[in-house]
Structures are given as C-alpha cells and as structure tokens.
Amino acid sequence: MVNATLIKELKKIVGNEYVMHHADELLVFQYDGSTDKAIPDVVVFPKTALEISSIITIANRYDQYIIPRGAGTGLSGGAVPMYGGIQLVLTRMNSILSIDLENRLALVEPGVVNLDLSKYVAHMGLFYAPDPSSQISCTIGGNIAENSGGPHCLKYGVTTNHVFACEIVTENGEIIWLGDKFRNVPGYDLLSSFVGSEGMMGIATKIIVNLLPIPESVKTHLASFATIEQASFAVSTVISSGLIPGAIEMMDKLTIEAVENVVKCGYPDTAGAVLLIEVDGDNEEVNEQSKQIMDICNNLECQDITVAASLEERNALWRGRKGALGALGSLAPNYFLVDGVVPRTKLPETLRKIDTISNKIGLPIANVFHAGDGNLHPCILFDEQKTGMSERVLEAGGEILQACVDVGGTLTGEHGVGFEKKEFMYKVFSNSDLDQMLRLKSSFAPNGRFNPGKVFPGGPKCFDMATYNTFTK
Numbered sequence: 001m002v003n004a005t006l007i008k009e010l011k012k013i014v015g016n017e018y019v020m021h022h023a024d025e026l027l028v029f030q031y032d033g034s035t036d037k038a039i040p041d042v043v044v045f046p047k048t049a050l051e052i053s054s055i056i057t058i059a060n061r062y063d064q065y066i067i068p069r070g071a072g073t074g075l076s077g078g079a080v081p082m083y084g085g086i087q088l089v090l091t092r093m094n095s096i097l098s099i100d101l102e103n104r105l106a107l108v109e110p111g112v113v114n115l116d117l118s119k120y121v122a123h124m125g126l127f128y129a130p131d132p133s134s135q136i137s138c139t140i141g142g143n144i145a146e147n148s149g150g151p152h153c154l155k156y157g158v159t160t161n162h163v164f165a166c167e168i169v170t171e172n173g174e175i176i177w178l179g180d181k182f183r184n185v186p187g188y189d190l191l192s193s194f195v196g197s198e199g200m201m202g203i204a205t206k207i208i209v210n211l212l213p214i215p216e217s218v219k220t221h222l223a224s225f226a227t228i229e230q231a232s233f234a235v236s237t238v239i240s241s242g243l244i245p246g247a248i249e250m251m252d253k254l255t256i257e258a259v260e261n262v263v264k265c266g267y268p269d270t271a272g273a274v275l276l277i278e279v280d281g282d283n284e285e286v287n288e289q290s291k292q293i294m295d296i297c298n299n300l301e302c303q304d305i306t307v308a309a310s311l312e313e314r315n316a317l318w319r320g321r322k323g324a325l326g327a328l329g330s331l332a333p334n335y336f337l338v339d340g341v342v343p344r345t346k347l348p349e350t351l352r353k354i355d356t357i358s359n360k361i362g363l364p365i366a367n368v369f370h371a372g373d374g375n376l377h378p379c380i381l382f383d384e385q386k387t388g389m390s391e392r393v394l395e396a397g398g399e400i401l402q403a404c405v406d407v408g409g410t411l412t413g414e415h416g417v418g419f420e421k422k423e424f425m426y427k428v429f430s431n432s433d434l435d436q437m438l439r440l441k442s443s444f445a446p447n448g449r450f451n452p453g454k455v456f457p458g459g460p461k462c463f464d465m466a467t468y469n470t471f472t473k
Contacts, residue, residue, distance in 0.1 A: 002021060002041040002064070002086070003062075006042070006058065007042060010042065010058065014045060019043070020043040021042045021043070026040055026041075026043060027039065029069065029072075029087050030080070030081075032074040032077065032080055033072070033074055033075045034077040034080070034337075034418065034420050035077075035334075035393075036077035037080065039081070040067065040081040040085060040087035041064070041084045041085055042086050042087070043089055044088055045091070045092045046088065046092065048205075049167060049175050049205035049206070052088065053169050053173040053175055055086065056173040056203075056449075060171075060447075060449065064085050064086050064449075065083055065084065065449055065450075065452050066086050066203075066450050067080075067086070067087045067199070068088045068141075068203050069087055069088065069142075070090055070111065070142030071137050071139045073132075073134040073138040074142060074145075074415070074416065075337055075420075076417060076418030076419065076421060078145065078199060078418035085452075090109075091111040093110055094109055094112050096112055097109065097206070099120075100181070101124060103182075104211040104212070104213075105181055105208055106121065106208070106209050107206060107207070107208050108206070108207050109141075109205065109206060110140060110141025110142075110207060112141075113139055113140075114134075114135040114136075114138050114140055114143060115135045115136050126212065127212060127214050128162070128212075129152060130143060130156070131151060132149065132150040133321070133322045133325065134322075135150065135322070136322075140209070143159045144159055144163060144166065144194075144204050145196070145199045145416070146196065146415060146416040148414050149370065149373075149375065149413060150370075150414070151247040151278075151318075152246050152247045152278075153370070153373065154247055154372035154373050155246045155247070156246070158414065159195060160192055160195040160196060163191065163195055163208070163209055163210075164191075164209065164210060165178060165179035165180050166179060166191060166195075166204045166207050166208075167204070168205065169203045170444065171447055171449050178194055181208050193444075194444070198418060198451060198454055199450060200444075200445060200450050200451045200454060200455060201445050202444055202445065202450065203450070216286075217282060218246075218278065218280040218286065219278065219280075219286050219290045219308070220276060220277075220308040220313075220318070221277040221278070221290070221297075221306065221307050221308075222274060222304075222307075223274065223277060223297045223302045223305040224270070224273075224275075224302060224304050225275070225300075225302050225303060226272050227273065228252050228253075228272055228273040228351055230272075230301075230302070231272070231273035231274070231275050232250070233348065234300050234302065235275065235347065235372065236344050238277065238296055239344060239372065241292065241296060243293065245278055245279045246280045247277070247370075248275060249321050249369070250274070250368070250371035251274050251276075251320075252273050252366060253271065253272050253273065254364055254366040255368045256268070256269065256271060256274060257269070258324065258327040258330050259320045259321075259324050260320075261330040262330050263327060265319055265320035266317075267320060268303070268304065271303060277293055290307065294307075328381060331364070332364070332382060333385070334382050335366070335380060335382070336379070336380045336396075337415075338376070338378045338379075338380070338397045338400045338401060339413055339414065339415035339421075340376050340401050340405075340409055340410070340411060340412070340413070341374050341404060341412070342376060342407050342409035343407065343408055343409065344371070344374045346407040346409070347376075349407060350376065350403055350407055351376075353400075353403040354367065354400055357399050357400060361392055361396045363381060363382050363392075365378050365379065370413070374409065374413075375413030375414060376413075378400055398424065401424055401427070405427050405428060411424055411425070418454050419453060422456060423457050425455070426457060434456060434457075437455075437456070
C-alpha cells in the first residue's frame with residue numbers, strides 16, 4: 001500500500017493531475033494485451049528524464065517497485081504490476097525531438113507511437129522499419145523493452161537492428177547514455193543488452209533510431225492455398241530459392257473468417273490458408289522477384305495468386321493482417337496468444353501438433369504468424385467466464401510452447417517472456433544460462449526494483465538462484 005506522504009511527493013514532481021491512486025483510476029492499468037492482471041499502487045505520468053530520476057530516488061527511499069509502461073499493447077504481461085508498486089507510464093514523453101537527415105537518424109522519446117515516426121519522416125523519403133502489428137498504437141519505448149519484430153523483420157531485422165543509442169535512467173536515478181549515433185563506441189555493447197531487457201534494467205528516456213529510404217517500388221502478393229501445409233511448403237520454397245522478401249505472412253482459414261467478418265479486405269473464403277508475400281526495392285529488382293514468387297506459387301498449385309494493383313489494395317491487405325487479432329473477437333470473447341518460434345522447415349509438423357492440441361482441449365486455435373522467420377502466433381479462442389477455462393487454456397499454451405521447443409524452436413520471437421512465459425525458461429536454458437543472465441541484469445539493477453517478477457522463474461526480485469535448482473535443460 002502506498003502511503004499519503006509518498007503520493008504527495010510524487011505529485012510535487014509531476015503535478016497533481018499526473019498521479020493516479022484512487023481504486024477506480026487504477027483499474028485501467030491492471031493489464032496489458034495478455035491475460036495477466038494486477039493493480040498498481042499508484043500510477044505516475046512523467047514528462048522528463050529528470051522527473052523519472054526523482055521518482056526513482058523516492059521509490060528507493062520508500063522501498064517501492066517501478067513498473068514501466070508504454071501503450072499497454074504488450075502480449076506477455078510485461079507491463080503488468082504483479083507485485084504492486086509505482087507504475088511509470090511514459091506516454092507523455094511523446095516528442096520526435098530531431099531528425100538528422102544527412103545521417104538518416106531520429107532522436108525520439110519513448111512514448112512516440114511507432115507508426116507516427118514513419119508518418120513524420122515520409123515527406124523526407126524515409127521510414128522506420130520495425131513494424132509490429134500494433135504499430136498504430138504501440139510505442140517505441142515498449143518496442144525497445146521487448147525487442148519487437150513485425151512482418152517486415154524478415155528483411156529488415158527487429159528493433160535492436162535499428163536502435164543506435166539510448167538515454168536511460170538507472171536504478172539509482174543516474175541518467176546515462178548507451179551507444180552513440182555512429183555505432184562505434186569502444187568497449188562492451190551494453191546497448192544490445194539493454195534492448196529486449198523487458199524494463200528490468202533501466203528506463204529509456206531518449207532513443208536514437210535508424211531511418212531507411214522508402215523503397216522505389218513495392219509489390220504485395222496474396223496467394224491462397226487449399227491447406228496450411230501447402231502454404232507452409234511454399235514459404236520454405238520461396239526462401240530456399242534465395243529470395244528474401246520484405247515479408248511473408250500466413251493466416252489460416254479461421255483467421256480469414258474472422259478478418260472478413262470485421263475488415264472485409266478480400267481474402268478468399270475458400271482457402272485453407274493465405275500468404276501475404278511482399279517484395280520491395282528498385283523497380284527492376286521488384287519486378288524480377290515478383291515473377292519468381294508467382295512462378296513458385298503456381299508450380300506448387302496454389303489456388304490463386306494476385307498482386308495488389310494499387311496502394312489502396314495493398315493497404316487493405318495489410319489492414320486485414322494487422323487487424324487479425326482484434327478481428328478474432330468476432331469468433332470468441334477471449335483469445336490467448338502464444339508466441340513461439342520454429343525453423344521454417346518445421347512449420348507443417350508444428351502446425352499439425354497445434355491442431356492436435358486444439359482437438360484435445362475442444363477449443364478452436366486460429367493461426368496468424370510471421371511465416372518467413374517461423375514466428376508462430378497460435379490464438380486459442382475461449383470464454384474466460386466459463387469455470388476452469390483459463391487454466392485449461394494456459395495449460396494448452398504450455399503444450400504449444402513445448403511443441404515449438406521440441407522441433408528446435410524457442411519460447412518467443414517478439415513478445416518477450418514477461419510474466420507469462422517465465423516458468424518455461426528452463427525448457428531452453430540451463431541453471432548456468434539463467435544465472436549469467438541474472439548477473440547481467442543485476443549489474444544494471446542490483447536491487448531488483450525495476451519490473452520485478454518478469455523473465456526469470458521465481459519470486460518478485462528474482463534473486464534466489466535456488467529457485468532454479470529443480471530445473472534441468
């Protein structure tokens with residue numbers, strides 16, 4: 001419980017209107033995009049790094065946890081305050097501070113919405129490449145915390161490939177920089193350790209990101225197949241041919257049904273699965289790659305393959321894909337999304353296992369995923385109001401993750417471990433692996449005050465390495 005004196009001190013730093021502590025106000029901040037819920041003791045909206053530093057100093061004095069939060073679109077419970085404390089919401093820090101056109105860099109604050117940056121620099125012929133499906137609302141600070149990917153990470157890489165430097169506030173309230181704008185700082189690469197640290201090592205307050213030239217030409221293909229196995233084989237065939245498209249996305253029949261219920265973007269209702277395959281670059285390169293893709297799909301007897309004839313058609317196809325998760329609400333009141341990764345060649349085998357799990361639990365599982373890099377997003381559709389249903393779904397999610405690990409995959413491609421998957425870490429890491437990770441985290445935040453209870457199996461501060469003793473690799 002946060003006492004009145006602490007509330008008063010926090011208000012003195014950020015102003016009365018930017019501190020929330022009444023029970024009804026706190027309900028909004030008890031969840032992110034996952035199924036986990038927990039209510040913070042107080043919510044604070046800072047505007048500057050200095051304010052964050054002062055808040056952290058106070059948190060240390062009152063022995064309070066700090067839980068950073070962006071837009072709340074995360075899908076692993078990363079922003080959920082599982083043990084209470086001060087939730088630090090960074091959405092007021094939403095300025096694009098400067099653009100270095102010559103070096104194609106942007107200096108931004110963590111609350112900048114991902115898509116807004118690309119819109120801001122579009123007239124300069126530039127864009128920001130990482131594009132999570134929630135890019136219309138997710139923030140760059142949150143993307144850094146989870147090392148977010150997106151459909152186009154197949155060609156362009158994930159967030160860490162586009163972040164050059166971060167100003168962060170440490171656990172003792174110190175403000176420091178990691179990295180620099182030219183990526184040639186000598187010594188250890190601490191920036192790469194920080195990106196993807198899920199809010200446990202510091203609070204990013206300024207970020208220097210890389211911008212890329214908008215491609216001269218883009219072609220987006222919609223290929224439909226009778227079965228998801230045929231579509232999966234097409235993915236492997238495209239990649240093995242030497243092509244690296246900008247994106248290869250897959251949706252199964254159930255997802256197509258949901259999307260057409262809501263978005264109505266023209267996906268064929270007769271298909272067992274569709275692929276969105278996008279290529280970009282100069283005109284000649286794109287035309288040649290498009291021809292290769294159409295030849296490959298036609299040789300594999302796809303039902304149909306078309307190319308978006310206009311920007312409007314292309315946007316409609318992507319609107320369906322990026323709105324797929326929300327559209328699943330037309331089929332069930334709740335979904336539980338699993339984020340696992342498998343080798344591309346193991347897609348058909350893994351999807352068959354997921355279908356078996358679906359039949360076993362008697363619940364539909366919709367598959368929508370980044371097929372190009374094997375990043376699966378099976379969505380278990382259910383009604384959490386039914387007694388025992390949530391436990392049943394969580395158990396099935398664990399079985400899906402185990403299926404991914406069994407074929408040489410891993411636990412997460414872009415959503416992070418968070419609270420949701422931390423007890424599965426032993427499936428891919430040994431005690432020694434986890435010990436080294438924990439030592440690295442503790443070198444940044446030795447008191448475990450930032451985002452406790454995430455990533456590592458065990459209690460809130462994750463200090464007790466004996467927690468791992470029963471786990472084996």
